[in-house]
Amino acid sequence: MTKLEKKRFDGIYALPAFPLVLVTVERNIMTAAAFSFFSFDPPCVMVGIRPENLTFELITEKGEFGINLPSKEQLEAVRLCGSVSGRSTNKFVQAGLTPQKGNVISSFLIAECPVSLECRVVHQVPFRGSHVWFVGEIEAVQIKEGYQRDQALMYWLGEYRGVGEVVFRVERK
Amino acid sequence: MTKLEKKRFDGIYALPAFPLVLVTVERNIMTAAAFSFFSFDPPCVMVGIRPENLTFELITEKGEFGINLPSKEQLEAVRLCGSVSGRSTNKFVQAGLTPQKGNVISSFLIAECPVSLECRVVHQVPFRGSHVWFVGEIEAVQIKEGYQRDQALMYWLGEYRGVGEVVFRVERK
Numbered sequence: 001m002t003k004l005e006k007k008r009f010d011g012i013y014a015l016p017a018f019p020l021v022l023v024t025v026e027r028n029i030m031t032a033a034a035f036s037f038f039s040f041d042p043p044c045v046m047v048g049i050r051p052e053n054l055t056f057e058l059i060t061e062k063g064e065f066g067i068n069l070p071s072k073e074q075l076e077a078v079r080l081c082g083s084v085s086g087r088s089t090n091k092f093v094q095a096g097l098t099p100q101k102g103n104v105i106s107s108f109l110i111a112e113c114p115v116s117l118e119c120r121v122v123h124q125v126p127f128r129g130s131h132v133w134f135v136g137e138i139e140a141v142q143i144k145e146g147y148q149r150d151q152a153l154m155y156w157l158g159e160y161r162g163v164g165e166v167v168f169r170v171e172r173k
Numbered sequence: 174m175t176k177l178e179k180k181r182f183d184g185i186y187a188l189p190a191f192p193l194v195l196v197t198v199e200r201n202i203m204t205a206a207a208f209s210f211f212s213f214d215p216p217c218v219m220v221g222i223r224p225e226n227l228t229f230e231l232i233t234e235k236g237e238f239g240i241n242l243p244s245k246e247q248l249e250a251v252r253l254c255g256s257v258s259g260r261s262t263n264k265f266v267q268a269g270l271t272p273q274k275g276n277v278i279s280s281f282l283i284a285e286c287p288v289s290l291e292c293r294v295v296h297q298v299p300f301r302g303s304h305v306w307f308v309g310e311i312e313a314v315q316i317k318e319g320y321q322r323d324q325a326l327m328y329w330l331g332e333y334r335g336v337g338e339v340v341f342r343v344e345r346k
Contacts, residue, residue, distance in 0.1 A: 152189035
């Protein structure tokens with residue numbers, strides 16, 4: 001079957017899914033799927049934020065952020081944190097989530113999330129589209145005992161998903 | 174259950190999965206999971222390449238790349254393209270893949286992949302870790318009729334996965 005030419009945006013739409021994360025800065029929470037690995041050494045991740053979001057202001061001001069990986073069971077809280085603005089809502093309270101002090105950053109993490117990464121901004125990507133990307137070096141990590149990747153939540157443009165079944169596993173040396 | 178402090182790299186390891194893509198430049202193919210959305214407008218994606226890889230040289234020289242999304246059925250070809258170097262191997266031949274001319278870029282795409290994006294490099298992220306990230310604006314898109322996100326292949330540090338089941342779908346307006 002041959003491929004058909006499509007509009008440029010359809011290429012973005014065709015992407016399967018990205019890890020869904022809860023970005024915390026100070027006492028605010030934002031749901032984001034514009035999230036990626038950046039580097040093994042130094043260990044860095046990156047997150048893309050729309051400039052009109054409160055989180056953009058907060059990250060710019062504080063130079064730090066928490067990345068909290070929710071589990072599938074937290075879908076409702078995740079949807080709430082993605083649908084209201086921190087300018088008018090205390091999302092910790094409204095979503096029933098517990099703020100937990102970081103070990104390194106002054107922003108709060110989310111106690112209920114199985115994984116939390118404390119990140120210091122080391123770079124802001126100067127090329128801007130709809131999102132501004134911040135690279136954060138991971139300075140501290142907290143993980144609940146027994147956490148497996150399979151617990152995480154994925155998302156892309158309208159579809160919340162679990163993580164798929166492993167179809168092949170490389171034996172670790 | 175409380176969270177335990179972990180080493181910084183464990184934060185990278187805990188990430189669930191990212192879309193696995195085949196990056197094509199000229200007649201070479203590289204398997205990459207360091208791949209992300211970048212922007213809706215302009216429509217851009219980004220890919221992280223280790224500087225020692227042939228693909229790094231090729232992207233730097235040509236200023237373009239193809240992003241080809243393989244399907245689960247292409248696992249063997251994907252693994253091959255991620256395990257040998259294009260310096261010594263013609264990966265199209267060895268993996269049994271068909272080079273397909275792009276409409277806009279001069280590099281080849283992969284005919285068998287259900288989705289191919291033709292990207293022009295618009296930015297190279299100056300902050301470097303283990304990977305160098307190239308932002309590419311999507312200039313042309315080809316998608317096979319009937320393609321669904323569920324066909325895609327995901328990967329992270331040793332685990333190849335399908336895309337997970339949809340647990341909630343937002344109604345499109």
